[in-house]
Amino acid sequence: MIPFYTTDFGNPSSAHPFGWRAKQATEASRSEVASLIGASPREIVFTSGATEANNLALRGLLERVSDPHNRGHLITGVTEHPAVLDVCDTLELQGVDVTRLPVDAHGQIDAGQLRDSLRPDTFLVSLMAANNEIGTLHPLAEIGSILSDHPALWHCDAAQAAGKIPIDVKALGIDLLSISAHKLYGPKGQGALYVSRRRPAIRLAPLQEGGGQERGIRSGTLNVPGIVGLGTACELAASEMQGEAERLQRLRDRLVSHLTTNLPQLRINGHPEQRLPGCVSICFDGVDGRDLLLQLQQDVALSAGAACASGHAGPSHVLASVGLSDEQAASTLRFGLGRGTTTQQIDTVAERVVEVCTRVSALAS
Amino acid sequence: MIYLDHNATTPIRPEVRTAMLPFFDESFGNPSSPHTVGRRVADAVDGSRAQVADALGVATDTIHFTSGGTEADNWALKGVLDAHWLKHRSHGRLVTSSTEHHAVLDTANTLARHGVTVAYQPVDENGIVDVQALMETVAASPAPQLVSLLHANNETGVLQPVAQLGAALRERGVLFHVDAVQSLGKVDLQELAQVVDLMSISAHKINGPKGTGALYIRPGVEIEPLLHGGGQEQGRRPGTLHAAGIVGFGAAVEAATHDGLASMARLGELRDRLQDGLSDLVGDVVVHGGNVDRLAQTLSVSFVGVEAEAVLLGLDQVGIAAASGSACTSDSPEPSHVLLAMGVEPRVASSAVRFSLGWGNDEAQIDQILEMLPPLIARLREMSVF
Ligand SMILES: Cc1ncc(COP(=O)(O)O)c(C=O)c1O
Numbered sequence: 140m141i142p143f144y145t146t147d148f149g150n151p152s153s154a155h156p157f158g159w160r161a162k163q164a165t166e167a168s169r170s171e172v173a174s175l176i177g178a179s180p181r182e183i184v185f186t187s188g189a190t191e192a193n194n195l196a197l198r199g200l201l202e203r204v205s206d207p208h209n210r211g212h213l214i215t216g217v218t219e220h221p222a223v224l225d226v227c228d229t230l231e232l233q234g235v236d237v238t239r240l241p242v243d244a245h246g247q248i249d250a251g252q253l254r255d256s257l258r259p260d261t262f263l264v265s266l267m268a269a270n271n272e273i274g275t276l277h278p279l280a281e282i283g284s285i286l287s288d289h290p291a292l293w294h295c296d297a298a299q300a301a302g303k304i305p306i307d308v309k310a311l312g313i314d315l316l317s318i319s320a321h322k323l324y325g326p327k328g329q330g331a332l333y334v335s336r337r338r339p340a341i342r343l344a345p346l347q348e349g350g351g352q353e354r355g356i357r358s359g360t361l362n363v364p365g366i367v368g369l370g371t372a373c374e375l376a377a378s379e380m381q382g383e384a385e386r387l388q389r390l391r392d393r394l395v396s397h398l399t400t401n402l403p404q405l406r407i408n409g410h411p412e413q414r415l416p417g418c419v420s421i422c423f424d425g426v427d428g429r430d431l432l433l434q435l436q437q438d439v440a441l442s443a444g445a446a447c448a449s450g451h452a453g454p455s456h457v458l459a460s461v462g463l464s465d466e467q468a469a470s471t472l473r474f475g476l477g478r479g480t481t482t483q484q485i486d487t488v489a490e491r492v493v494e495v496c497t498r499v500s501a502l503a504s
Numbered sequence: 505m506i507y508l509d510h511n512a513t514t515p516i517r518p519e520v521r522t523a524m525l526p527f528f529d530e531s532f533g534n535p536s537s538p539h540t541v542g543r544r545v546a547d548a549v550d551g552s553r554a555q556v557a558d559a560l561g562v563a564t565d566t567i568h569f570t571s572g573g574t575e576a577d578n579w580a581l582k583g584v585l586d587a588h589w590l591k592h593r594s595h596g597r598l599v600t601s602s603t604e605h606h607a608v609l610d611t612a613n614t615l616a617r618h619g620v621t622v623a624y625q626p627v628d629e630n631g632i633v634d635v636q637a638l639m640e641t642v643a644a645s646p647a648p649q650l651v652s653l654l655h656a657n658n659e660t661g662v663l664q665p666v667a668q669l670g671a672a673l674r675e676r677g678v679l680f681h682v683d684a685v686q687s688l689g690k691v692d693l694q695e696l697a698q699v700v701d702l703m704s705i706s707a708h709k710i711n712g713p714k715g716t717g718a719l720y721i722r723p724g725v726e727i728e729p730l731l732h733g734g735g736q737e738q739g740r741r742p743g744t745l746h747a748a749g750i751v752g753f754g755a756a757v758e759a760a761t762h763d764g765l766a767s768m769a770r771l772g773e774l775r776d777r778l779q780d781g782l783s784d785l786v787g788d789v790v791v792h793g794g795n796v797d798r799l800a801q802t803l804s805v806s807f808v809g810v811e812a813e814a815v816l817l818g819l820d821q822v823g824i825a826a827a828s829g830s831a832c833t834s835d836s837p838e839p840s841h842v843l844l845a846m847g848v849e850p851r852v853a854s855s856a857v858r859f860s861l862g863w864g865n866d867e868a869q870i871d872q873i874l875e876m877l878p879p880l881i882a883r884l885r886e887m888s889v890f
Pocket residue numbers: 187188189190191220222267269270271296297298299318319320321328329330447742743744
């Protein structure tokens with residue numbers, strides 16, 4: 140990234156060598172992003188993050204629904220990120236019929252229920268790959284096969300999944316897919332939207348207009364260093380994904396087994412197998428999560444749930460939808476393991492958590 | 505290479521780089537996270553917000569970070585007119601000029617397709633909007649309105665009388681958005697900020713990073729978000745904050761305001777040296793906006809009789825990077841809409857080259873250009889078919 144801030148700092152739209160070098164770099168990155176998800180480079184549109192990618196996919200499509208008397212039907216799930224759910228709320232205000240599929244106790248939608256909810260005027264199904272709070276994967280292959288004989292497009296928010304589990308947009312039949320660089324060790328403020336070049340063509344109305352960059356779908360001077368960072372992160376993720384997933388899986392299992400052996404009142408949220416390798420959400424029944432965080436904060440950076448909701452009061456919509464009471468949700472912490480996490484750290488964290496939980500529950504009783 | 509295309513983008517300065525790097529490495533946290541790792545980043549973001557607010561002389565919580573000037577422009581226009589629609593169930597009206605940046609022009613076109621009435625004020629031969637005429641346009645309609653004007657034109661550097669307009673519009677209670685992307689760091693914006701309701705700025709034009717900008721929103725202005733989801737930026741602009749970019753923006757604003765006026769005076773002398781030299785040595789050149797207030801480091805000049813593209817190609821071969829029109833439109837061969845709106849003949853407009861100076865340029869470079877360019881133009885004129 141660094142050279143594209145300093146020496147190769149050109150604007151990729153400029154017609155001189157500074158611009159050409161910047162453009163070459165963004166195009167190389169486009170290929171790397173595409174290859175991570177089995178797409179072709181021309182199907183990648185760079186955005187400022189997954190929030191923007193989600194907004195562009197959902198709002199951009201609505202603009203193309205031209206019948207003012209029937210704005211059509213959209214299906215999503217109750218555990219989606221606010222960057223999907225909040226957009227659906229605004230689309231609903233504009234007359235779109237929105238179905239929000241419930242999830243089971245593991246956080247998965249029911250494929251049969253998806254099939255039954257499809258209508259002739261369903262133009263979009265927005266279902267995420269992996270949930271950001273509990274790590275559950277939706278039944279992606281099943282969703283793809285259900286949608287394969289329906290004209291509705293599938294938008295998949297893969298901000299948490301891309302680079303962590305294999306995703307092949309062509310094999311799965313995904314039409315639109317959101318990626319965020321900072322979730323896969325790239326920089327913040329950078330994302331991408333995959334837009335399938337299927338027939339009939341998907342035409343998105345832009346959210347941001349101006350210079351006509353990204354074939355007019357997303358104007359604005361390209362964030363060249365950010366794009367280069369995203370490309371490199373995708374390349375690294377592709378080559379290290381399998382080994383890293385296995386490593387994180389072992390660490391996660393180690394953490395969970397240590398905790399369950401020592402703390403009987405513990406509940407693991409999310410799907411036991413169909414989940415991200417490095418994400419684990421744990422409900423410490425009877426212990427206040429904020430208390431726990433406070434006691435641990437000197438040594439461990441953890442969160443109660445999604446970072447973007449941290450400022451918000453109120454329990455997580457995801458935990459509520461998998462059947463947790465407000466109290467249980469308030470006792471839940473999310474452990475997000477990653478490339479820097481070591482066995483030693485896991486052991487330390489497990490010990491600290493057990494120690495604090497034991498102390499806190501002793502106090503409470 | 506000599507880089508004379510600073511209105512397209514700029515390199516980051518060493519102090520900006522130094523400020524940013526920790527936020528890619530050890531301070532990588534998400535500023536929305538409640539733990540120490542996140543809070544440390546949130547503090548840095550707040551510091552940066554204060555730096556940007558101080559440069560404009562406005563309250564800290566009026567600065568909303570975006571992915572750049574384009575997003576800020578789109579948000580200002582769509583957000584205010586959406587809010588009009590939600591409140592009054594009428595489409596409202598947008599008054600702007602014919603020499604705006606495409607981020608405003610293209611957005612205005614879309615709004616027009618959706619039912620908003622759009623009025624484009626003409627400019628005079630110097631590229632300036634007439635204040636009285638604009639106020640008459642505004643007075644002609646009872647609809648809720650937004651006026652959007654470019655402060656400094658990205659192609660010519662010409663400055664609009666936005667401060668005067670701001671005061672007049674404030675008196676009438678009409679909302680006013682100013683695109684100050686090109687003027688930030690080059691002109692003091694503090695007085696202007698007192699009379700506008702919304703202002704767009706961007707980091708990469710002032711030796712900050714690409715992909716970061718901001719929209720100033722005066723307290724009380726009703727504006728809908730452009731993006732939805734997540735509670736960042738007071739619920740108005742969701743998405744994980746681009747912490748490194750924001751910190752870089754703060755550092756760049758700080759550096760620009762610190763030595764801004766001094767370096768503008770220096771760049772102004774270099775620009776004048778270039779302009780005078782070209783006028784003397786080349787002959788038959790037309791300087792656009794040369795008779796009015798404009799950015800000290802911008803020179804838009806037509807070498808009559810030669811295509812700008814040919815000049816740029818020739819310059820490139822001797823290691824000089826300049827532009828025709830703005831970067832974003834350089835893919836399209838049409839003459840600049842800005843120059844045409846100023847009444848410049850298409851033939852002259854299509855020979856316009858923009859030299860935009862910045863941090864890093866010096867007198868030796870200008871002299872080198874003055875040495876290279878006259879023979880190049882002479883050669884092209886000899887070969888020219890028109
Ligand atoms: C599932 C999911 N979607 C979207 C986002 C938003 O991504 P970004 O932070 O790049 O805007 C996030 C992360 O915050 C996420 O976890």
